[in-house]
Amino acid sequence: xxxxxxxxxxxxxxxxxxxxxxxxxxxxxxxxxxxxxxxxxxxxxxxxxxxxxxxxxxxxxxxxxxxxxxxxxxxxxxxxxxxxxxxxxxxxxxxxxxxxxxxxxxxxxxxxxxxxxxxxxxxxxxxxxxxxxxxxxxxxxxxxxxxxxxxxxxxxxxxxxxxxxxxxxxxxxxxxxxxxxxxxxxxxxxxxxxxxxxxxxxxxxxxxxxxxxxxxxxxxxxxxxxxxxxxxxxxxxxxxxxxxxxxxxxxxxxxxxxxxxxxxxxxxxxxxxxxxxxxxxxxxxxxxxxxxxxxxxxxxxxxxxxxxxxxxxxxxxxxxxxxxxxxxxxxxxxxxxxxxxxxxxxxxxxxxxxxxxxxxxxxxxxxxxxxxxxxxxxxxxxxxxxxxxxxxxxxxxxxxxxxxxxxxxxxxxxxxxxxxxxxxxxxxxxxxxxxxxxxxxxxxxxxxxxxxxxx
Numbered sequence: 284x285x286x287x288x289x290x291x292x293x294x295x296x297x298x299x300x301x302x303x304x305x306x307x308x309x310x311x312x313x314x315x316x317x318x319x320x321x322x323x324x325x326x327x328x329x330x331x332x333x334x335x336x337x338x339x340x341x342x343x344x345x346x347x348x349x350x351x352x353x354x355x356x357x358x359x360x361x362x363x364x365x366x367x368x369x370x371x372x373x374x375x376x377x378x379x380x381x382x383x384x385x386x387x388x389x390x391x392x393x394x395x396x397x398x399x400x401x402x403x404x405x406x407x408x409x410x411x412x413x414x415x416x417x418x419x420x421x422x423x424x425x426x427x428x429x430x431x432x433x434x435x436x437x438x439x440x441x442x443x444x445x446x447x448x449x450x451x452x453x454x455x456x457x458x459x460x461x462x463x464x465x466x467x468x469x470x471x472x473x474x475x476x477x478x479x480x481x482x483x484x485x486x487x488x489x490x491x492x493x494x495x496x497x498x499x500x501x502x503x504x505x506x507x508x509x510x511x512x513x514x515x516x517x518x519x520x521x522x523x524x525x526x527x528x529x530x531x532x533x534x535x536x537x538x539x540x541x542x543x544x545x546x547x548x549x550x551x552x553x554x555x556x557x558x559x560x561x562x563x564x565x566x567x568x569x570x571x572x573x574x575x576x577x578x579x580x581x582x583x584x585x586x587x588x589x590x591x592x593x594x595x596x597x598x599x600x601x602x603x604x605x606x607x608x609x610x611x612x613x614x615x616x617x618x619x620x621x622x623x624x625x626x627x628x629x630x631x632x633x634x635x636x637x638x639x640x641x642x643x644x645x646x647x648x649x650x651x652x653x654x655x656x657x658x659x660x661x662x663x664x665x666x667x668x669x670x671x672x673x674x675x676x677x678x679x680x681x682x683x684x685x686x687x688x689x690x691x692x693x694x695x696x697x698x699x700x701x702x703x704x705x706x707x708x709x710x711x712x713x714x715x716x717x718x719x720x721x722x723x724x725x726x727x728x729x730x731x732x733x734x735x736x737x738x
Contacts, residue, residue, distance in 0.1 A: 288511055292504060299500050303493055310482075310489050317478050325398075325469060326443045332385075332392050346377045347430075351450055355409055355461045358419065368419050369428075372404060378431040386433065397472040401432030401440070406464035424466050432468075440468040531568040534608040535561055560604055567633065587628040587712055594623040594655065594662060601633055602653065605640050612644060617654040623662055625733060627713055635709040636664075639729050642703060643668035648726065657735075661715075664731040673721040681719055 354371055357364045389398060403424045410416035422428060426437050434440055450461040471477070479486070538561045547553050595618050602614055643651055648670035656663045673681065681703050710717045713733055721727040 288507060291507070295500060295504065299496065302496060306489055306493055310485065313485055314478065314482060317481055321471075321474065321478060321481075322441050325393075325396075325441075325471065328393050329389070329443050329467070329469065332388050347375070347381075348448075348450060350375055350377075351448075351461055351463060355450070355459070358409065359459055365419055368407060372407070373428065373430065375430065382431045382433055385431075396477075398469050399432070399434045399440075399472070400443075400467060400469045401426060401429045401434035401437070402446075403428045403437075403466045403468060404430050404463065405445075405466055406462065408462040409459055410462065411459050424468070430465065434468060434470055437468055439474075440470040443467045443469050528568065528572075531564045534564045534604055535568070537607050538564070556603075560607060563600070563604060567630065587631060589626050589628050591624055591626055592629060594625045595620065597625075597629065597633075598636075598653065598655070598664070601636050601640075605637060609640075609644055612648070613650045615650070615652045617652065620655045620657055620662070623655070623657070623735070625662060625735065627733065628709075631709045632713070635706045636666075636731075638703065638706050639666050639731075643670050643727065646670040646672075646727075660735050661732045662735055664733075666729045666731075667726065668728075669726045672723045672725045672727055673719070674723045675721075 350372070354364075354368050358368060385400065389400070403426065405424055405428070406421045407419040408416060408421065409419065424437060424442075426434065444467050446465040446467070448463050448465070450463070538557050541547055542554070542557055542561075547557065598616075598618075602616065606612070606614060640651065643666070646668075648668035650669050652665075652667040654663075654665045654667075656665075707717055710731055710733070715731065715733040717732075718730045719727060720730070
């Protein structure tokens with residue numbers, strides 16, 4: 284059963300991961316589409332502004348063309364000038380003015396976006412019809428080849444368009460012609476946020492669907508684990524219910540056997556004590572069965588039937604019955620109180636105290652010391668045993684429902700894991716507290732505190 288559940292959980296996790304990956308792929312595809320769409324919008328708007336540069340300032344661009352012709356002419360006259368052309372181009376005197384004018388034009392035509400740009404020179408080629416083309420240089424786009432613009436890097440920029448220009452005329456000797464290629468790169472400030480805003484609805488539904496899927500997955504897994512736990516509990520209950528009823532049955536069996544002795548029957552006091560023990564255990568057995576059938580271990584609120592008792596007498600009766608069922612356990616009492624009146628539910632508190640004592644026997648004790656004391660309007664009961672003890676790391680789990688202390692990796696001690704949980708519930712129902720002090724190999728000390736005269 285456990286293996287099937289683990290395989291089902293593994294399969295569910297794989298399906299969840301696959302669906303999440305598919306959702307991520309769809310979102311990523313949509314994101315890439317939105318980015319491409321955004322870039323096309325920018326290209327279209329900028330193309331209208333920079334078409335042939337003629338609508339910006341013709342005189343400035345005439346200066347640029349004139350510079351190109353002058354540099355080409357110098358090269359034709361002196362081939363050694365080839366190595367200076369690039370630096371002279373990049374140090375042109377129209378750089379700042381053209382940058383400013385283009386920036387103003389962008390701000391005017393695209394006021395809702397803040398962008399940086401750069402015009403990068405990629406090629407400078409001189410050719411004619413009869414000779415081999417002379418490439419002064421042809422490079423990939425680098426920001427270092429920026430002719431003008433305010434862009435500092437091309438890392439987050441995208442290509443808007445390439446400008447290919449040819450120049451010829453009397454300034455060039457013979458039939459030489461000049462071919463240049465410029466590339467316009469643009470970077471929109473906070474473009475990621477613009478894209479995310481456009482995708483807000485898609486992102487919302489994507490995240491919502493994934494979270495819903497994960498939530499449903501977790502709920503389903505929890506329900507499955509809970510169902511398995513309930514199934515295990517039922518099986519455990521059937522296997523161990525006889526052990527939980529062992530104490531009253533053993534006490535009844537021993538008491539009945541003792542009654543068969545002639546000397547006991549002839550001793551009226553001993554006879555009456557045994558009859559009283561049998562009556563108490565019979566009544567407790569019936570109540571214990573009713574308690575299990577009514578599921579009164581914390582699933583519903585415990586209803587207490589309180590009555591006034593003398594605490595020391597009450598504890599003595601519990602100890603006497605416990606001794607009959609556990610003759611090999613030595614119990615020592617040290618009552619520092621006298622005739623303390625408490626208002627409590629005898630049955631539930633008897634069962635709670637017996638659970639602590641039986642828990643000590645389960646885990647290997649031979650001696651138990653029970654003490655009482657009064658402090659700050661609290662009646663304190665301490666139960667010290669010399670059993671195997673409990674690791675400090677397990678203390679926080681002791682009072683959890685169905686928890687049983689493991690010895691190694693095995694639950695070698697019988698029980699439902701309800702005993703200490705029941706103790707905790709009953710003491711809390713009496714508005715008291717219970718705590719444990721223990722370490723492995725050093726026994727356990729349970730401290731129970733109850734309020735005095737609480738109606």
